[in-house]
Amino acid sequence: MYARPAGGTPGHIFTKIGFKALQAKITYILLMLILLFCHPFLFAQETPVKQPLNIEARKDSSQVSIKEALPELKINDSIIANDILLDTTQISTVQDSIKKDSVPPKKQFIDDQIKYKAKDYQKTVRSENKIYLYNEAEVYYQDTELKSGVIVIDYEKKEVYAGRIKDSTGTLTQAPYFKQGNNIVEPDSIRYNFDTQRALIWNSRSEQTVGGEMNVFAEVTKKENDSVYFLHEGKLTTSKNLDDPEYYIRVRKAKFVPKKKVIAGFSNMYIADVPTPIAVPFAYFPMSEKSSESGLIFPSFGEVNDRGYFLQNGGYYFAVNDHLDLAVLGDYYTNGSYGFRTETNYAVRYKFRGNFNFRFENLVNSQKGFPDYSRQTQYNIQWSHNQDAKANPNSRFSASLNLGSSRYYKDSYNQVNTGNHMQNTLTSSISYSKSFPGYPAVNLSLTATHSQNTNTEVINMTLPTLQASMERIYPFAPKSGIKKGFFQNINFQYNLRAENRFQTTDSLFFKKEMFEDAKTGFRHSIPLSTNFKIFKYLSTSVSVNYDDVWQLKTIRRHDYDPELEEAPIDTINGFDRFGQYNFSASLGTTLYGMFTFKEGKKIQAIRHTMRPSISYGYTPGFDQYYDEYIANEEGETREYTRFEGGIYGTPSRGNSNNIGISISNTLEAKVTDKDTTATEPKKITLLNNLNFSTSYNIAADSLPWSPLRVTGGVPLFDNKMTINFGATLDPYAIDNSGRRIEKFNIDNGGSLFRLTNANLTTSYTISSKTFKDSSIDRKNDNTRSGGRDDDLFGVQQDFSDGRMFPDDEDEDEEEEDTKFYGATLPWDLRLAYSMTYSNSNRQNEISNNSLMFSGNVELSPKWRMGISSGYDFKNRGFTYTQLRFERDLESWRMNFSWTPFGNRTSWYFFIGIKSSMLSDIKWEKRRNPDRQL
Incomplete structure (x- = not known):
């Protein structure tokens, strides 16, 4: 027979039990008693739920809250505050006839605390095991955040449903916002399982890559786990207009790994929702969180009349690591010309950063066999390196390098050189400096410099330049306090400068001939100086300087050779030196003149500042370093020094007694400020500077006055523009050949x-x-x-x-733009x-x-x-x-x-x-x- 529980549902079926008829009635009665007592223990599958009593609800020992009855469901206290009670008579303990089952019991409740809220209402339906949230609903569970217009939580199935709601106009608003970890999805609706973390998403969109550059849309998205999504009818675009993108790439089916990649099948581009023939059978879109990834760089193409068709700037980009990258690019022309370049950037935070570029081009003109055929190679090297000031306060290395073929920018057809082809000078400098603190402090620097004229193709280079200097020492100054007077301000220091200098051309650059013509020199300088005031207003300084110059090459001139028709010159390799000294003194002051206008005028006052100074310099002649030779066949003799052609010049010839005169002027004004709230007049500069300088050589036999040099600067438009000017005025006249003569210009019928x-x-x-x-x-x-x-x-x-x-x-894209x-x-x-x-x-x-x-x-x-x-x-x-x-x-x-x-x-x-x-x-x-x- 089939037994049903009293009031049970048809779905609850008990085991069929068959009996054999017995002769003894007493045995039949015993069997009925056994069935009566064993009835509660003969359930085959499930325990029936007892019908609750229809009595008035009141809180007693038989009633507890959901939190007490279901301790595994961790929900917030807002539910308890609603006094939602559960009748304990609805919960019965079931003892299965099979105590140990091979199938592990299924977890019935959510693993962590759910926090939720809504603006309009929160409704819990116990019969459905669901919680309804309406209007600005929010749910938080572990690392998952969900916001939407309406949210339904099914805590028995461990699922949540979210969708939009209609406003008073019938428009759907409050679309779901779903965030899990760092991944954000904004769909029209979503169904999510807290346990499996799987989801079905309709009309989703997500921003991917650094800065949200790529936007991913899909009609239906299936979330397998945290790292894999499957898209159906998706769109990929970088448009900022998310509602109506001006273009997108349509993908029919795709696998989406957030922050990493999208792998799609057949894909094609749509512009203004119109399909285009730009399509591929399959596509791969990298979407790494890193700022860059390795990949191909597609070239640009075109045509040049004398080189044919070309591909330019194609290659590969290597994202080596977080501190280094490398781009290898190449050009190819159908006439045989080609080129390649490498570009790399490197950086280590708080230490240094820089970049290095190398460019090479093999340029072919015309075709082999034609008279105008030519082939040439061009190159260019650039390097920039900057050390962070925090890396090492006592040493610093920096580089700014730009050298190569003089015609590189002029002959190159690569478009990256468009703005540089008019450059006529290339300069470079690489330096390392080191400071040794203490007293006296010592500074040391090693520098390599390069200057190249791209028109003349002449290159001047120092490789290297060594400079060392010692801090000024005041031997007679007090240990504390201000230094006063001539004696206490006496100071001296030591400077060393050594250079290895080359002058060459493009064709000999870094070849053996370049190093054969090197010039090497050392100069040791010891300046001794002091300064003091005379009559409180005259600033005076006196100095004596000694220079000792070393050279590794000197010359020797021979008398005129009639057969050679010149005076031969021999170059002598070996150490040689000369020493010289000079004396100088200067006297200067500052004078102020003020012109004040009447009250109410726009210009209130004008101040003129003048700084006149006079200096004297004496350099004796060092004739011991000079010799004579016969210069021509007429027997004319000339003087020379074996140190000619040296880096640091030659010893002074003859006495030099120069008196220098200079005047510096500035002109400023105070004007009424346009700002009516200003309490002080506005100060403006009328004349930045106006300088006059000349000198007179007391020891000169002729032409003692040097030309008068005038320089100045006038600021305009609130110092936004400055006109700089300069002029050289010569007091002496010139002859018909253009040489200066011992006659003033005014005495020759000219001006002063x-x-x-x-x-x-x-x-x-x-x-x-x-x-x-x-x-x-x-x-x-x-x-x-x-x-x-x-x-x-x-x-x-x-x-x-x-x-x-x-x-x-x-x-920033603003609406008003x-x-x-x-x-x-x-x-x-x-x-x-x-x-x-x-x-x-x-x-x-x-x-x-x-x-x-x-x-x-x-x-x-x-x-x-x-x-x-x-x-x-x-x-x-x-x-x-x-x-x-x-x-x-x-x-x-x-x-x-x-x-x-x-x-x-x-x-x-x-x-x-x-x-x-x-x-x-x-x-x-x-x-x-x-x-x-």
């Missing part, structure tokens, strides 16, 4: 002074910020390639990395003017007169224009000119650069994605400059 040369330079930067608090902040990367830190010579064009807009990714400008447009303008006048030999000409300018303007928040150019007034022509047009397309960028004329006529067009992750999705077109013979 003869203007021999003059120069004027100025620069000015003005922008809309000058008149209003807005401007275009233009950051330039030319210095990375060895160029200027401004855009007067143009801006480098490196299309290979797509970074045409400096730091656009870091700009999408509007068009009114009457005021952000703009900036830089001007640099230079003029040089020469008249040393009556040529009376302006040798240089040029104006360079660059400017940028934002026609709208998304359109930008720029120009870099100049005009040469002497040659009456424009200098190198570059026009730039830039368009911000939200996630994309467009750039057009045009050089309309000159020997580098070219244009470049580029459009591509801003994000560095997808920078290889681009299109570019260009016309490189034609080669000039």
